[in-house]
Amino acid sequence: MKKFLSKYSDWLLTLFFGLVVYLFWEFRYPFALTYQEQLQLFLFDSDYFCERMAEPGGFARYIAEFLVQFYNATVYGALILAVLFMLIQRLTWRLMRSEGYYALSFIPVLALWLVMGDESVMLTYVVALLMVMGCILVLRQFERLSLIGKVIIALMTLPLLYWLIGPLVLLVAVCLVPSWLAGLSVVYVIALIIGSAWLLPYPLARLAAGVGYYRFPETIPYLLILIPLLIVIMYYGCRHLPKPKEWVKNALALGMVVLWFIPQYYGFDAKKYELIEYDYLVRVRDWNGIIAKAEKQLPDLPMSVSATNLALAMTNQLGERAFDFYQRGSEGLLPPFERNFATTQLTGEIYFHLGLVNTAQRLAFEAMEAIPNYNKSARVVKRLVETNMVNGQYKVAEKYLKMLEKTIFYRRWAERMRAMLGDEKAINAHPLYGTLRQYRLQEDFLFSDIELDKICGQLFMHNHQNQMAAQYLLLLPLLDRDVPRFMQYAQYVQSLVRYNPRSCQEAIAFGFMQQRQQPPQGLVSSLILQQLNDFSRIYSAGGKGAPGLEQFRNTVWYYLTVGK
Secondary structure, three states: OHHHHHHOHHHHHHHHHHHHHHHHHHHHOHHHHHHHHOOOOOOOOHHHHHHHHOOOOHHHHHHHHHHHHHHHOHHHHHHHHHHHHHHHHHHHHHHHOOOOOHHHHHHHHHHHHHHOOOOOEOHHHHHHHHHHHHHHHHHHHHOOOOHHHHHHHHHHHHHHHHHHHOHHHHHHHHOOOOHHHHHHHHHHHHHHHHHHHHHOOOOHHHHHHOOOOEOOOOOOOHHHHHHHHHHHHHHHHOOOOOOOOHHHHHHHHHHHHHHOHHHHHHOOOHHHHHHHHHHHHHHOOOHHHHHHHHHHOOOOOHHHHHHHHHHHHHOOOHHHHHHHOOOEOEOOOOOOOOOOHHHHHHHHHHHHHHOOHHHHHHHHHHHHHOOOOOOOOHHHHHHHHHHHHHHOOHHHHHHHHHHHOOOOOOHHHHHHHHHHOOOHHHHHHOOOHHHHHHHOOOOOOOOOHHHHHHHHHHHHHHOOOOHHHHHHHHHHHHHOOOHHHHHHHHHHHHOOOOOOOHHHHHHHHHHHHHOOOOOOOOOOOHHHHHHHHHHHHHHHHHHHHOHHHHHHOOOHHHHHHOOO
16 A cells, blocks of 8 residues: 555645645635636537637637536536646646656646636636647657757747637747747747737737736736746756655645645635625525525625625515615615626616516626626526517527527527517416516616616506515615605505515604604504614613614614614
8 A cells, every 4th residue: 555655646646636626616616617607608609619719819718618618517617627727737747857846846736726716817828828838748749859840840830829829828939949949939929929919909918918818808917927937947947956855755745735725715805706606696596595695794795785685585584684684775775887797797686686677688788798808698698588588579589599509508498498489378477587577667768876766666566566676665765764755655565565574663663753753553563662662762871882782783773873
């Protein structure tokens, strides 16, 4: 056994590393994988392939986007990343050509893991890096060629590799020998990049940074530049190192294992990925999952608060539990428009479930246009199918279905939707689309962000069964601390439906107290009236800083007077 471990210790270390990477993505950040997948729409057709191949680095981008589509099933996405990381580590080891320093080959891939905490780093960069490292190993087989042969190979292969891989081909040029040929090759590649800027509809800065390496055009994180430099240093610097003693090898291996934890704890912004998780839970409509997450750690950012309120409304708990959580005013119900994919998509989800189908469709378009690298979005295209199905625009829906039918993970869904096209009976019987047809307003109109309560009022007047509209209508004035407006809305709602949750009773009791009156018998429970008396007594004695007020933190009164 000892002999086996000694012989295959390097491979075992690599496999263990791959297992750690897999577990990290599958169990800690699976929603980060689905976030990447929803920001592209990989199509199996010749036009899509030609579109990618028409740009420098397009082949690497095509392969990467082919792999990213499997992120839809996170088990496949985590496995893909684990395999790619192990390949980079093994190729780094092959390039080092230094016996005994196997642990050092993990340095570039650990840097890559760290920088991938930036959700805008594209898998294209990882694929391009792998392709470049493989090319270096292949070209190294021609080291014994004559000088003229090396020059010919450089002249022929570098333009092709630039077009297939992108500007990372500079790494190939740097690793050519002799050194003066490497220098000329670097100049040659730079000339290719500058020349392509004259022929292609891309600015030079974007071509130099890589068209598909980073989601934001013309920018690239410094660490993405450092990784190739690390590989070059290890390529040239490690081959002449003396063979280490056994204790040095063990110390290096232990040190690398310790460094494995750096990307996991320092490379990923907890707040940012919390929002990505909320967005994922909204996408899959896991309302109970959102509420459970909010109960563990109270959300305090606009996007997470909006997602929590949406989940409470969809489970008909908003009136009972809204003030159990942090509230940010009316923006926590219906966020203002921002030209950002994630926030716009979440806002569109709220309008969609309210019944404002046309507004949700407009926001879906806005969300897709907000994707920085101009990709299409599978999630948005699917939403456009749904909105057009609800609106009866079957020809438009069919156009989007044809796109989804060219995918792997959305094909079956698209086929099911195609079977419903034009079938009014089937659509009306659908639990979601049929309900939205009843909720949606028949006339389209423009509205202002300062009139959102009136929009919810129109939705409720149009269909009294729209519980979400009723919940939002009553909570909007409360979150704006407008008690008189709430009292008007509450009277109207309660004249039509039996809806009097805890927050309404607390607000009604508070409103009557401000008027020095008692609410009508039976409108507010005796327990809430007693709690309001206790709150009023403590507040009158000590003001906002009174220590006893904390017990009322989840009440309307606390929010209206103290705030939170």
